[in-house]
Amino acid sequence: MTSASLVPAPVTARVPAKVNLELLVGPRLDDGYHALSTVFQAVSLYDDVTVAAAEEWGVSVHGPLAHGVPENADNLAMRAARLVDARFDVEPVHISIRKGIPVAGGMAGGSADAAATLVALDHLWELGLDREELEELASQLGSDVPFLVAGGTAVGSGRGELLAPVLARGTYHWVFALAEGGLPTPAVYAECDRLRGSTPVPDPVANPALMSALRSGDPHELAPQLANDLQDAALSLRPDLGEVLSAGMEYGALGGIVSGSGPTTAFLVEDNEAGIDLAVALTASGVVRDVRRASGPVHGAHVIHHRVD
Ligand code: ATP
Incomplete structure (x- = not known):
């Protein structure tokens, strides 16, 4: 960046946790994964992920639930950022994650942060990704990530990444x-x-x-x-x-x-x-x-x- 005025303002994306209303696990496949049929619902426990232009790539994790979450390249948010960089050659960012989703609790908090990072970087660097492109990137990061981009209630098949919306009434x-x-x-x-x-x-x-x-x-x-x-x-x-x-x-x-x-x-x-x-x-x-x-x-x-x- 040559001038401070060209540095974009930080962007925060909010992302929910998921609960599986149904999680059906099929036979173990040759690659070690299992075929799944699952019904996801996005629920109102949130992580907030802020991306800000920075001199170098970095990630920090905050809040009472932050304990044990890696602040390095293993963080799924960082993996999402590096995927965007590999595809679009963007400038580095610092990613700041405020955790409201229990860690390692079966609520897909890491996948949620990856989804939020994709959405926030799309906005920060004005990449103009449509829903299909976002979900394609998301599916490379993990089988729960496309759902955390989509939200709502959906059926996931394959390893959970092939989504179809479900008609769900009420809250x-x-x-x-x-x-x-x-x-x-x-x-x-x-x-x-x-x-x-x-x-x-x-x-x-x-x-x-x-x-x-x-x-x-x-x-x-x-x-x-x-x-x-x-x-x-x-x-x-x-x-x-x-x-x-x-x-x-x-x-x-x-x-x-x-x-x-x-x-x-x-x-x-x-x-x-x-x-x-x-x-x-x-x-x-x-x-x-x-x-x-x-x-x-x-x-x-x-x-x-x-x-x-
Ligand atoms: P899932 O429901 O998708 O199986 P989970 O909710 O059980 O996941 P996560 O909260 O996603 O588990 O965390 C699993 C592990 O992933 C953690 O122990 C942590 O080491 C690692 N991890 C990497 N990035 C993150 C992140 N951004 N947030 C939480 N954990 C992360």
């Missing part, structure tokens, strides 16, 4: 119970394979009853359809989560499920008030580390702040 209220420590996603898939042994596994197909529950907008219809094929594996690695699931149901949740690969657990409740009651009861019970209330569906990664000097 759903959630309480998330945060657990101590994280569960590495690859370990949970490996445990799932181990538990299945040589039992034949069918190709995963989205459940029509879940789709019709989402069209009804009624959380009572949705609750019995929540399903997660990774739940047994997560519970096998973290038996304490069984106690959390039982406590949530006992204190009035309509449905409870391990979120993605865990260890966060997600409880669907009737309305906002029921969410407050459940959050208070779970906190008082002492079986959870912390709780967060959220609702969904919400929008995917979007610019919230673009300071014009």
